Amino acid sequence: MEWLQQLINGISLGSIYALIALGYTMVYGIIKLINFAHGEVFMIGAFIGYISITGWGLGFFPALLLSMAICAIIGVIIERIAYKRLRNATRIAALITAIGVSLLIQNGVIYFRGAQPAAYPDVFANKSFNLFGAQISTQAILILSVSVVLMLILQFIVHKTKIGKAMRAVSYDAEAAKLMGINVDNTISATFAIGSALAGAAGVIFGIYYTKIDPLMGVIPGLKAFVAAVLGGIGIIPGAVAGGLVLGVVETVVSALGFSLWRDAAAFIILILILIFKPSGIFGKNTREKV
Amino acid sequence: MKKSKQFWVFAVLAIAIYAAVQFMISGGFLNNFYSNTLIFMGINIMLAVSLHLVIGITGQFSLGHAGFLAVGAYVSAIMTMKLDLPFFAAILIAGIAAALAGLVVGIPSLRLRGDYLAIATLGFAEIIRIIFLNIDYVGGAAGMQVTHLTTWTYTFICLFVTILVIVNFTNSRHGRACIAVRENEIAADAMGINTTYYKVLAFAIGSFFAGVAGALYAHNFYIIQPANFGFLKSIDILIYVVLGGLGSLSGAIVATILLTIVSTFLQDFPETRMIIYSLVLIIVMLYRPQGLMGKMEFTDYLKMWMRPKRGSQHEQ
Numbered sequence: 001m002e003w004l005q006q007l008i009n010g011i012s013l014g015s016i017y018a019l020i021a022l023g024y025t026m027v028y029g030i031i032k033l034i035n036f037a038h039g040e041v042f043m044i045g046a047f048i049g050y051i052s053i054t055g056w057g058l059g060f061f062p063a064l065l066l067s068m069a070i071c072a073i074i075g076v077i078i079e080r081i082a083y084k085r086l087r088n089a090t091r092i093a094a095l096i097t098a099i100g101v102s103l104l105i106q107n108g109v110i111y112f113r114g115a116q117p118a119a120y121p122d123v124f125a126n127k128s129f130n131l132f133g134a135q136i137s138t139q140a141i142l143i144l145s146v147s148v149v150l151m152l153i154l155q156f157i158v159h160k161t162k163i164g165k166a167m168r169a170v171s172y173d174a175e176a177a178k179l180m181g182i183n184v185d186n187t188i189s190a191t192f193a194i195g196s197a198l199a200g201a202a203g204v205i206f207g208i209y210y211t212k213i214d215p216l217m218g219v220i221p222g223l224k225a226f227v228a229a230v231l232g233g234i235g236i237i238p239g240a241v242a243g244g245l246v247l248g249v250v251e252t253v254v255s256a257l258g259f260s261l262w263r264d265a266a267a268f269i270i271l272i273l274i275l276i277f278k279p280s281g282i283f284g285k286n287t288r289e290k291v
Numbered sequence: 292m293k294k295s296k297q298f299w300v301f302a303v304l305a306i307a308i309y310a311a312v313q314f315m316i317s318g319g320f321l322n323n324f325y326s327n328t329l330i331f332m333g334i335n336i337m338l339a340v341s342l343h344l345v346i347g348i349t350g351q352f353s354l355g356h357a358g359f360l361a362v363g364a365y366v367s368a369i370m371t372m373k374l375d376l377p378f379f380a381a382i383l384i385a386g387i388a389a390a391l392a393g394l395v396v397g398i399p400s401l402r403l404r405g406d407y408l409a410i411a412t413l414g415f416a417e418i419i420r421i422i423f424l425n426i427d428y429v430g431g432a433a434g435m436q437v438t439h440l441t442t443w444t445y446t447f448i449c450l451f452v453t454i455l456v457i458v459n460f461t462n463s464r465h466g467r468a469c470i471a472v473r474e475n476e477i478a479a480d481a482m483g484i485n486t487t488y489y490k491v492l493a494f495a496i497g498s499f500f501a502g503v504a505g506a507l508y509a510h511n512f513y514i515i516q517p518a519n520f521g522f523l524k525s526i527d528i529l530i531y532v533v534l535g536g537l538g539s540l541s542g543a544i545v546a547t548i549l550l551t552i553v554s555t556f557l558q559d560f561p562e563t564r565m566i567i568y569s570l571v572l573i574i575v576m577l578y579r580p581q582g583l584m585g586k587m588e589f590t591d592y593l594k595m596w597m598r599p600k601r602g603s604q605h606e607q
Contacts, residue, residue, distance in 0.1 A: 034406050085577050091405050092352050093580035096533055099526060100572035107565040219522070223417075226410065265421040268414035275411050276399050 004134040006256045007249060012140045012209065014248020015147035019202035020225030021232070021240035022154060023075075023195030029171040029235030030191045031087065036098035037078055039222020040105035041196045045071045045203025046120075046213045047109070053121050060123045060208075064146070067204050068197040075196025076189045084185070102218075109215040117214035120207040143205050150201055151241060154194065158237060163190050171235065220264060224251075227271040233281025242282060297590070309447045316443055326443060330511055332551045333446040334504050337453045339531035339543040341500035344457050346529075347538040348466065349493035350473030352409045355396065356528045358416030359389040359498040361520035363505020365429055368437045368515060378440045382449065382506040389502020390495045392419070397494035401487050404476070416525060424517040434516030441511040449507060453500045458540065460496065469493050473538075530572055536582030541589035546582075 020042055027035045048067040052058045058066065082101050086094045128137040158164040166187045169177040178184050206221065207213045228247045232239025247267060254266045274281065312329060315321045321329075342356050363385040370381035396415045403411050429435045460466050468489045471479040480486045509515045531550060535542030550568075557564040575582065 034410065082573060082577070086580070089576075089580045092346075092537070093576050095352070095406050095409060096529070097573055097576040099529075100569045100576065103526065103565055103569035104573065107562045107569065111562040111566060223413070227414075230407075230410070261425050262421065265418050268417050271414045272399065272411055272418075275403055275407060279403065279407060 002256075004132060006252050008134055008136055008140060010249030010252035011245060012143045012248070013252060014228075014245035015144055016202050016206050016209065016244075017221065017225050017228045017247050018241045018244025019147055019150060019198050019205070020221060021228040021244045022151070022237065023199045024226050025229040025232070025234055025237060025240040026167070026191050026195045028229065030167060030174075030188055031083070032091065033083060033094050034098060034226065035083075035195075036095070036222070037082075037101040037105060038195070038199055039218035039225070040102050041071050041075055041078075041218075042199040042203045042206070042222060042225075043109070043213070043215060043218035044074060044105070045200030046207040046217065047118075047203075048200065049204030049207055050118055050120055050213060053123060060204075064201055064204050067200040069200075071200025071203070072193040072197040075192040075199075078196075079189055079192040102222075106215055106218070113215070115215055117212050120211045120213055122211075123208060139208060143209060146201065146205060150198060154198070154237065157194065163187065167191055224264075224267045227267045230271060230281055231274050233284030236281070236283045239281055239283035305447075305451055309444075309451075312443060312447075327511070328551070328555050330441055330443060330446045330507070331555075332548060333443075333450045334507050334511065335528075335531065335547045335551050336544050337450055337500055337504040337507075338528045339535070339547040340453055340457055340540060341497040341504070342528050342532050343535075343538075343540055343543045344460070344469075345493055345497040346532055347536075347540070347543070348461055348473060349469040349490060350476075351490055351493065352405060353412040353494070353497075354409045354522075354525050354529065355412035355414075355416030355419075356497075356501055357520045357522070357524035358396075358412075358419040359392055359501035360505040360508060360524065360528075361416075361419055361423060361517070362392045362498075363389045363502030364509035364515050364520070365423055365435070365505075366502070367506030368435050368509045369429065371440065371510070372435070372437060378445065378510065382445070382503055385506035386499045386503040389505065390499035392502075393495045393498025394491060396498075397491040400494075401490055413522065413525070416520075417522070420517050420520050423520075430516075432517060434514045437509050437513060437515055439510060439513060441507045446507055449503050453503070454540075454544075456496070457500070461540070465489065465492065527568075530568055533582055534571065534575055536584035536586065538586035539582065539584040539588055542582060542584030542587070545584070545589075 020038065023038050023041075024035060027033060027038070045067045048070050049063045052063040052066050053060070078101055082097050083094065086097055124138050124142065128135045129141075130136075156164075158167060166177070166182045167190065169180070169182055170184055170187045174184055177187075202221075203213075203218075206217075224247060225244065228243035229240045230243070231246060232241070232243030247270065250266055250270065251263050254260070255263050259266075278284070312321070312326075316326050338356065338360065342353065345351050345353050345356075366388040367381040367385035370376045370384050371378060376384070396412060400408055400411050400415075423429055424432055461469075468479070468484045469492075471482065471484055472486050472489050476486055531547040532543050534550065535544070535546030553567070554564050557567070
């Protein structure tokens, strides 16, 4: 039952990617910006979880909620300070700013606390269940259930609430949405808040899963989550989840086949293949560019 | 007539700079630290100028320049260390290898625009890095020993050729076609410009000089490691181009010189250096998204300065 074991590992890893990818895809869907700083919000989320569990003795769920709340605030601050002025600037200028913000947060954290990694505390007794011969740890179940619940909440927000409706309207056509009386600025801020909260949750889960965090941990998962978002079709919420899961499973399979050093390359090879053969992603429809 | 006069002024100025520095090095006025900084500056200028051709002139946003630098560095190191070829042959082969890598990256990336292209080139650069990481022939993660061969003369000749080729390319018919692609790709296509050809051409030329810079870079240190050619190195090069002005060659050169000096003094404080870099990047993008010099060249400023009564807008 080796393959089942790998599949479960892949899905656990993939659900972390999916949580980060949701933030990317929402932000891209609404302002067409690759928010490079998203991986850094994820890193900050992991550190807030770490501080609140070890330093303040909070339990897992309060730590998760606190981390999500603070990350949401940070996301909104980043948007207000760095991206708001660039709404009408060229895409390249916005992308470079995002890279700048990402570098600033990384090096700011290194400056204030040092680059050494921190060991994440064990919050759950690591028991494992036997399912058809595969070992499933409590952590894997926890990661999966937290991700699924968060995704369901997100689905509810986007499709059933007023702010979700506004978000869909702005991503469809910001100008028309403005004419219809939607406050575009607030909607964009809300998108950043929700996306960053998901990244914060992913950070805490990541810390528990890998038991080690450091200030540069956001770079590679951030890029991979972006790959996941592109894979599923950027701007499409179910696509981000599917892309994250596919990427997690592929990575785990590549490692299991004995190519663990090539694991990071696998994600980028998938990215390039998908960009070349179906740039709109698995769930995307082809759109013609108009002159 | 006027263009050739400009060229001779440039050539004489360049030779004067070369001679002055060479005199100071051989006369012992410049210690190792300063001459190394100058060599490093030259390599950085080559990288910035070659990326300027891709981003500033052709408008193709590439985030993978460190990948071509890595190809140049490793290929040249293999040539000199394993095959015992002379250094100048290694430089040339490194450039050709990087240009081929540029073609390989450029051709499939053509279907992509804007930030998709940026991400694809970033992915390619990471793949190149991971390939070098996994080849035992070049030492894997531990890196590869390289002898110190880069001198001021080699750096200067390569730098001179790079600037000369890129300036002439920009001013040629091909360069104008590249600028048309930058301004509006669809319109350029409609005007009969083979956009695919020019994008790949710019990519290949840019990669060639990045490869040459890589050869000098490799032989300036005693060891090269895949970790030297990561995402951050690409960002370093990007900052030179962006800060100077997207589309301004002299801007890129000036920014490179300034930032190399700043980073040399901040060598012992890498976090501070990166914080300053990122703040500069954010502030410049927020308040002057076209870069410090925009699309202006130094010579444009000189012309404006010499004829102050006629405004620059009448010159067009």
